[in-house]
Amino acid sequence: MTKALDVHGISRRGFVQMASGLTFVLGVGGVTAVRASALNDAPLEVSHWLSIRPDGVISIVFPATEMGQGSYSTLPQILAEELDANWDDVEIEQLNADDRRFGNPLFGGVLYTAGSTAVQAFFEPMRRAGAQARDVLLQVAARELGVAKEELRTEPSVVIAPDGSRMSYGELVALGADGVTVPDAERVNLKDKSEFRIIGKDLPRRDVFAKSTGMAEYAIDVDLPNMAYATVLRAPVEGERPVSINDAAARAVPGVLDVVSLPDGVAIVAESLWSALGARSELEVEWSEDAPARQFNSEDTLRQYAQAADDPDAEHAVWAEKGDARAAIAAADRTYGQMYLSDYAYHAQIEPMAAVASVDADGQGAEVWAGTQTQSWTTRTVMDVLGIPEENVRLNMMTMGGSFGRRTAFAQDYVRDALLSSKAVGRPVKVIWTREDDVKHGTFRPAAAQKLEAGLTADGKLDGWHHKVATPTVIGFFNPVRWASVRPNDVISMRGAESKFYGITDFRADHIITPRQARLAPYRGIGAAYTSFAAEAFMDELAEQAGRDPLDFRLDLVEDNPRGRHILEKVAEMSGWRNRGDRALGLSFAGYSSSMAAGVAEIEVDADSGDIAVKHFWAAVDAGLIVSPDNTMNQIEGGIVFGISMALREKIDIENGEVLQNNYWDYEIARANQIPQIEIYVADVDAPPVGIGEVGTPMVSAAIANAFHATTGRRLRHMPFTPDRVLGVMAS
Amino acid sequence: MTKFVLNGQPVEYANSPDEMLLLVIRDTADLKGTKYGCGAAMCGACTVHVDGQAMFSCQMSLGDVEGAEVTTIEGLSDDGSHPVQKAWVAEQVPQCGYCQSGQIMRAAALLSENPDPSREEIVDYMSANLCRCGTYNRIFKAVERAAKEV
Numbered sequence: 001m002t003k004a005l006d007v008h009g010i011s012r013r014g015f016v017q018m019a020s021g022l023t024f025v026l027g028v029g030g031v032t033a034v035r036a037s038a039l040n041d042a043p044l045e046v047s048h049w050l051s052i053r054p055d056g057v058i059s060i061v062f063p064a065t066e067m068g069q070g071s072y073s074t075l076p077q078i079l080a081e082e083l084d085a086n087w088d089d090v091e092i093e094q095l096n097a098d099d100r101r102f103g104n105p106l107f108g109g110v111l112y113t114a115g116s117t118a119v120q121a122f123f124e125p126m127r128r129a130g131a132q133a134r135d136v137l138l139q140v141a142a143r144e145l146g147v148a149k150e151e152l153r154t155e156p157s158v159v160i161a162p163d164g165s166r167m168s169y170g171e172l173v174a175l176g177a178d179g180v181t182v183p184d185a186e187r188v189n190l191k192d193k194s195e196f197r198i199i200g201k202d203l204p205r206r207d208v209f210a211k212s213t214g215m216a217e218y219a220i221d222v223d224l225p226n227m228a229y230a231t232v233l234r235a236p237v238e239g240e241r242p243v244s245i246n247d248a249a250a251r252a253v254p255g256v257l258d259v260v261s262l263p264d265g266v267a268i269v270a271e272s273l274w275s276a277l278g279a280r281s282e283l284e285v286e287w288s289e290d291a292p293a294r295q296f297n298s299e300d301t302l303r304q305y306a307q308a309a310d311d312p313d314a315e316h317a318v319w320a321e322k323g324d325a326r327a328a329i330a331a332a333d334r335t336y337g338q339m340y341l342s343d344y345a346y347h348a349q350i351e352p353m354a355a356v357a358s359v360d361a362d363g364q365g366a367e368v369w370a371g372t373q374t375q376s377w378t379t380r381t382v383m384d385v386l387g388i389p390e391e392n393v394r395l396n397m398m399t400m401g402g403s404f405g406r407r408t409a410f411a412q413d414y415v416r417d418a419l420l421s422s423k424a425v426g427r428p429v430k431v432i433w434t435r436e437d438d439v440k441h442g443t444f445r446p447a448a449a450q451k452l453e454a455g456l457t458a459d460g461k462l463d464g465w466h467h468k469v470a471t472p473t474v475i476g477f478f479n480p481v482r483w484a485s486v487r488p489n490d491v492i493s494m495r496g497a498e499s500k501f502y503g504i505t506d507f508r509a510d511h512i513i514t515p516r517q518a519r520l521a522p523y524r525g526i527g528a529a530y531t532s533f534a535a536e537a538f539m540d541e542l543a544e545q546a547g548r549d550p551l552d553f554r555l556d557l558v559e560d561n562p563r564g565r566h567i568l569e570k571v572a573e574m575s576g577w578r579n580r581g582d583r584a585l586g587l588s589f590a591g592y593s594s595s596m597a598a599g600v601a602e603i604e605v606d607a608d609s610g611d612i613a614v615k616h617f618w619a620a621v622d623a624g625l626i627v628s629p630d631n632t633m634n635q636i637e638g639g640i641v642f643g644i645s646m647a648l649r650e651k652i653d654i655e656n657g658e659v660l661q662n663n664y665w666d667y668e669i670a671r672a673n674q675i676p677q678i679e680i681y682v683a684d685v686d687a688p689p690v691g692i693g694e695v696g697t698p699m700v701s702a703a704i705a706n707a708f709h710a711t712t713g714r715r716l717r718h719m720p721f722t723p724d725r726v727l728g729v730m731a732s
Numbered sequence: 733m734t735k736f737v738l739n740g741q742p743v744e745y746a747n748s749p750d751e752m753l754l755l756v757i758r759d760t761a762d763l764k765g766t767k768y769g770c771g772a773a774m775c776g777a778c779t780v781h782v783d784g785q786a787m788f789s790c791q792m793s794l795g796d797v798e799g800a801e802v803t804t805i806e807g808l809s810d811d812g813s814h815p816v817q818k819a820w821v822a823e824q825v826p827q828c829g830y831c832q833s834g835q836i837m838r839a840a841a842l843l844s845e846n847p848d849p850s851r852e853e854i855v856d857y858m859s860a861n862l863c864r865c866g867t868y869n870r871i872f873k874a875v876e877r878a879a880k881e882v
């Protein structure tokens with residue numbers, strides 16, 4: 001699927017370094033080198049972002065990684081637009097190294113694909129790189145034709161002269177760069193929105209054909225000559241290690257090559273996965289039973305967090321503040337408060353963790369195939385595990401079978417397993433986690449307890465808002481290095497609690513950083529997956545307390561946010577909110593980062609079973625400029641489905657440090673027969689793109705809880721809304 | 733030796749007849765389009781056709797298909813031209829894509845049993861397969877589109 005340009009077996013970068021032919025290279029801010037020689041068959045490398053070959057093929061670097069979100073297609077489209085390229089001429093080159101020239105500006109230059117940031121972060125730099133390259137091509141054509149550059153124009157992949165004659169980009173590249181200057185990236189002309197041919201149009205995704213024919217290659221599919229397979233028996237509790245291993249029976253299983261002791265587990269390496277799995281079940285391992293994590297019990301954890309959220313003296317870090325929330329609430333006509341709870345949740349991406357490693361015979365280098373959300377931290381993992389320098393790491397970033405935050409960690413244990421296993425047997429090794437491994441050794445969305453308090457004026461308006469979130473730091477666990485620099489601000493734990501789409505005069509959100517009692521990771525929507533549940537369920541309760549319609553109550557708060565107002569009114573119109581009668585509708589207004597979403601859920605409650613069925617979901621979204629409209633719909637819809645799934649069923653329980661769930665039969669995710677009809681409106685606005693991968697998720701749970709109140713008069717304040725909880729609430 | 737027909741070709745494999753069919757397909761026959769997701773009949777990523785029926789290949793052993801005809805996504809068409817695959821591309825169904833071989837194989841089995849399914853029948857039949865990316869509504873539309881072409 002991913003093509004790295006290859007010229008006679010020499011990689012593009014290698015070829016450029018040989019400089020046989022015309023090559024000119026731009027650095028980040030301008031020209032760093034202009035070289036030319038006699039041969040005209042070399043690519044024109046106008047900037048590190050792209051190269052154009054004389055045969056007309058345009059190769060554009062994809063700096064992120066693909067997990068289903070579609071930026072593998074979208075990011076190169078942004079550059080191709082300003083280059084005025086014919087999209088069919090474009091090849092996409094996956095970035096397979098921790099090359100910080102392509103770093104994500106929103107993560108301090110780390111190669112990190114997360115937080116719905118890819119389009120937002122790369123929109124400007126990739127547009128400008130495309131525009132610079134187009135300008136260079138115009139200069140070559142002007143020189144060649146003896147006309148002023150300004151008299152030329154472009155159509156996809158061709159420059160057109162005033163007399164109508166045409167020169168393709170490929171032809172121009174072959175003519176050499178003599179006399180050409182590269183325009184300053186900051187000052188280069190960009191297209192007006194009305195001139196777009198690619199952005200905002202519906203070009204098919206590049207990966208869809210491969211993904212409809214079984215041809216897309218994921219890490220779990222990588223096959224190398226002489227490759228062995230490994231499976232790992234892991235310590236059942238975090239922090240424990242094997243103290244004695246009886247592997248006699250395991251070693252006797254035909255095909256077993258080796259049994260490798262890992263810091264937190266035992267790997268079986270075999271000629272086939274079948275042998276490895278069979279041998280694993282024969283292993284007898286005694287684990288150290290002294291880890292502090294043995295004390296982790298999710299029910300106790302949530303109880304402790306709730307106590308902390310309720311404790312007025314709990315130590316806290318202020319996450320967001322405006323005016324004086326506490327004073328406003330104290331002085332308000334009426335005050336109201338509620339507690340909301342949410343359990344651990346698991347990513348449940350369908351491709352479990354898998355990686356292939358081939359460690360060099362001298363142990364001083366390795367090639368690795370893995371699907372991760374970060375070239376940077378995967379590179380680091382390989383360096384740290386083998387104690388080797390960065391230049392000896394050869395990475396292949398594979399398309400991922402979903403991730404949703406699963407493959408973001410600073411230290412990647414499945415990559416480590418593959419490296420250590422390969423080193424032990426001196427062969428390439430593929431490590432595959434079974435689904436049970438992936439669940440039991442998952443990294444979870446943290447459990448959280450949230451206390452909200454607010455004041456109301458005599459005429460039913462909001463007068464002070466205080467949102468306290470008792471949950472651990474996620475960053476502190478999955479990326480301690482980042483935590484050292486951002487502490488105590490944890491955007492992963494807290495996002496959404498800033499309620500920034502509302503203009504609330506006296507506002508405060510606090511993070512009560514509770515002790516961590518599970519392995520944690522970002523999860524689709526990060527903090528907003530639960531903070532928006534609490535905030536928007538509470539908003540509905542406040543409206544009720546104030547005797548106001550939930551829509552009107554919110555509209556008061558978006559007077560300074562006309563775009564927010566627009567989508568709230570839009571979703572009300574789509575769902576027939578004003579004339580809803582006794583339909584079970586619930587409204588929610590949330591979003592992700594700077595992308596806003598208003599949603600209405602219509603549900604049915606089965607009073608006997610406690611099952612909630614979502615029958616219809618309407619969403620209105622404002623995510624700034626939309627690069628790929630069709631993919632945007634698919635992503636928002638997927639985000640809504642994810643939100644329904646987590647709101648209704650998803651829950652991880654931990655007892656004595658062990659995860660109780662095993663597989664999809666006890667960690668249920670939404671199936672086809674649980675999916676409502678979904679209608680989505682996306683606002684057409686003149687504003688920079690701000691991301692669509694997660695915006696669909698945070699609004700959903702509160703919309704369902706609020707719809708539940710509309711039909712039963714009861715409140716759901718503990719997510720997920722499992723049948724037992726629903727029945728409990730209805731009986732109360 | 734277990735003999736069967738795989739994507740139209742007679743094959744024979746010396747693997748243990750107890751070995752999971754999914755692993756034989758992926759690692760011995762080297763057909764990687766069929767995926768592992770759960771090994772527990774819960775996700776359908778491993779769906780193949782055995783004598784025309786959609787089956788979870790993680791729930792079958794090699795010995796179970798002795799003499800049978802097994803079709804994987806690679807055997808559905810050489811070039812993505814099966815109506816279900818064309819509909820998948822037209823509707824731009826896949827996101828991560830990992831579940832989609834299984835979804836397509838299940839959809840193709842549905843349409844060969846029932847060329848004109850109702851929306852309810854489609855939803856019901858497709859509920860055996862999970863899609864964590866949430867492409868279900870597109871799957872339904874793609875099955876309806878393919879039904880018009882079959």
Ligand code: FES
Pocket residue numbers: 767768769770771772773774775776777778779788789790791
């Ligand atoms: S892998 Fe067979 S049903 Fe999930």
Ligand code: FES
Pocket residue numbers: 068350401402826827828829830831832862863864865866867
């Ligand atoms: S497309 Fe990702 S699981 Fe279905």
